[in-house]
Amino acid sequence: MSSQTPPTAKKVPSERVHHGDTVVDDYAWLTVKDDPETVAYLEAENAYTQQATSHLKPLQETIFQEIKDRTLETDLSVPTRKNGWWYYSRTEEGKQYGIQCRVAADGETPPELKAGESLPGEQILLDGNELAGESDFFSIGTSAVSPGGDLLAYSVNFTGDERFTLKVKDLTTGETLPDEIPGIFYGGAWSADGTAFFYTTVDEAWRPNRVHRHTIGTPAEEDVLVHEEGDERFWIGIGLSRSERYLVLSAGSKITSEVRILEADDPAGEFRLVRPRETGVEYGIDHAGDHFLVLHNRNAENFELATAPLDAPGDWTPLIEHREDTRLLDVDAFQSHTVVHFRRDGLTGIRILPRDAGTYRSERLDSAYEISFPEPIYDVSPAGNPEFTTERLRLGYTSMITPPSVYDYDLRARELILLKQKVVLGGYDPADYEQFREWATAADGTRVPISIVARKGTALPAPTVLYGYGSYEISIDPSFSVARLSLLDRGFVFAIAHVRGGGEMGRRWYEDGKFQKKKNTFTDFVAAAEHLKAANRSSAIIARGGSAGGLLMGAVTNLSPETFAGVVAEVPFVDALNTILDPSLPLTVIEWDEWGDPLHNADVYEYMKSYSPYENVDDRVYPPILAITSLNDTRVFYHEPAKWIAKLREVADGGPFLLKTEMGAGHGGRSGRYDSWREEALTLSWILDTAKVTR
Template identity: 80%
Template structure:
């Protein structure tokens, strides 16, 4: 087969019956990644995609060079104080991965930053480039220094399946300890004396369900199973309170939480339940002196904050009461103040509760922005570290002085090549959905861009995850070519509070898709947009597939990255990773015929028809454990067999996971590939429109 000929997937009818409904799936065979025919098909798709995008080679290189030239390749993060050290990471020109470092602390003010040279007295903890070696993929899962600062626990993954190997390194000597533990999950927690490290492992469905205690200097086979979560809907995770007084074991489904705590001074003790799980009640904790602070939604849809005695943690006394217009996101306890991260009117904010003064909110300079606490490991501090960005302001790090109430800018990510935020402008618009709901839209463009303009419309809309306003260096390559970039904050996300999420999940999921189409139509009718290319990934890829099924005529192209487009078949199979956990998000079609019928009515793979679809680029990874590669592979195969239009392209990274390629230069090249495809789509669409107008 020539690479300029679209691959045709063979049809191997596989029959399934659920709730009296018999369905033939011609492409189910693609789920077997060990089948040589599967690999051959994916490789044929890659060859076809390469052929179809070959004319974009120069544009891809130009965009890659733009991203690279705007990025300060040798740079370092703002150091974070923990104990007697300042911790930071840095990058070096030409190297794919970051380098973790520290220097001894001599005061409360971070050392002066010099991007082109290491800080004086630098100690390298881990060099990702040395660890990666010649591996085409590399990722870190855990990096945690013991409380006394002498031992580093870290974990690595070399194929993208998010199963990490845990190792330990003495920082005072540089010695690699013999302790080695394979197949662990993210995260971990040290005991107070650094003698024990707690970690989690996953089951066959990729669910972290077991907590182990490892004693430094012993074999992994001797590690003690501390806790096992039997309920397949629940994940577990382990960490420390900021005070480092308590090890926290959290178990959570999509809608229910349960927390256990253990005094970090007694790692061989028993974890105690803070409050037994209650279906629909989510909560998390932090420790402050003689009390726990509890963020919870018990009889408080948008969450409230309670205080609870250490010796009676299940008795909750309101501290910050519930408000219908404000979603509380997080609470951070410090020695003499509490910090609350919240969301209101689609934007984030930060409130400070001093110990002996009235609460107040921290003001920020732009009406459209994203702000959150970041990098605050010290319990005793008079400064609060904040992360800030907007669609025109690069990621910025501030210290907020709690005494003077002053925002101190420590660093704004450099954007080389003469970037000036004054050359760009951001907007908040509101589209009206089919049911009359007002849907927020964030927009950024270069000043002077003529309208209507070609537009990239991004969306996600699941898990109460919010796509908050943020800056992107790569996006400048679109804006500077006259494109507009917009984010549709559709229901199913969390931008407008818990109700916004609830109105876009389970049997209200279709609101996410109709909201997205409503935003696209609003951008056209309000004069913003001419051609629209839609883009989304993972659950946002489901959004792409469902929206293009609803209104293929609205889009000049669709980019679907690691897209969850075969959702019904996946959610029907409890043996697959994440399935049982996902029933709280999407519903349980295996046991509930109404859920089955509802999902079947919207899932992208089942609802392709013979209308004319726009060109589609689907991007996936062979080792993805979250959205398996066969979902987009089957989707593209069916599009090609049933729909008109296209072309429909599938690009599979054969050695990576859910996040794609791991090295920063590799990631930039992948983004340049995607952006050049988008630019080609809007140029082709505009050329077609001009021709039709002349006719």
């Protein structure tokens, strides 16, 4: 470890007064992104981190090569059929980005594609490598082929700030049309005849709040504002039903939703409201032939599935009623069946509901069934099912030892057909590893699930990475990671703490980890760490989390710093109170339905102040911390970890405390796959070094 002196952030006292509470923030000046002093400080931190980790360069390069050597660099996805075409993407060795392609379809069975080969008649839709050019960052926000298959709407970004420029490509001629619209958000939808494309734009707080209609071949200045959302708690989006019969305009806050629909063959028509918003009621709609399917939580905490007439979409009749033990996640309507994605006992699942002649019959609901899977822990979800008429269901499946797999489920034969499993080179054998679930007991007696994977024969207790998130009802489900093998093969255990605030155990699990119960998220994570130690499974525990999981990292480090041998906090939401107090910032107002409103509610202010990581750094001994952020992140600003690290250096003992800022990226870090592998290799080498494992 380098003995170089870390940067010292200057202190410029700035007072904040809320609810009679005066707080002095010495590092608020770091919020000014274009101040040369801010940039100079971040660059100094980068130089210090580079010097402090310079001894890890050989190990970092070794791990990078391990990731690379295990990855089939020239590869392709399983083709997905839509409107007479098979769509797929492929990668080529040495190239950072994927290539989107299609070939004409013949039958329901996907064509056999081999890595490094292309099919006769292949048409390249988008080549990310050509589009990226020499840019350090590149991402695609939208890629939507018109129902007729002749036009492609796509959007690109070169900074990481998630603000895209929309373009339109003529797939018949290969030419890019003059249509170009800057400053759009993700997503979009075509009209049925391909003459119009609907897209969203954002307000000054970068909240998607407007839907526009662009007529192909006309200037962007003539685009029509279709809908504008005035409530700052709501985001809006636009999509197309699987049947391609309806445009679906959705508005949603963290706890409430509202949907409007329009026949896709009438793009200039007026959207009609499905059901007025009702605080606390969330719902979504899908077209199912002669009726709509509606998934909602009105008087149904874990959601129920209802039907609704086409001419009265707000009139809901229960189809699958609420169950306390099953959280309904999503519904997909097809001509001959309906697929329900659900969660039960901390695992995801798939339920099939048959249909007759496009209509449900109550006696056939008794024959509904669930698809079974053999592993004790796994994650499954519908994937790549764009066609309304099909007798095959495409599924994505993975576990902590099973690489991502793509199946077709034959609805007639009721059997799974493996189409592709991600190739892991270098002799990987799932039989060499084991995965299982254990349960920690929280302070209030709640049982908290922990998913664990390790190489068989690993000597215990072992160094452990404990990962967590615990917000927004987002579940961190068991999944496979090529990069993780570099830890497991060096004797590490990897564990996921499924803490409250996530959705792993249903809606109540989420509700018990938000608002004035948010501290359950943090104490659950500490309980999971203590369980792993008490069970003699773990020795040195490195905690890892990102974004809202970065808030978790900061909170548990304040709560129990002695529990952890090190902490990796990626794009961490560690200055939560100051951010949620500022309604001019992106996400803030909508976030009040997640954290509470500390600006107008003194009790919420005091509660958030009691756990917000930046406010609660003290003079205790903290473990080593690696904080990673991006200058152009619009979800969690770079200054949150910058302020946090500065305060840790000023107040706390222990460390070292390292800050690494990507100067040309966004919330997801670097965009190219080789660049992201190098960043992960740095993080893993730091974890190994911190746990005193250097081979």
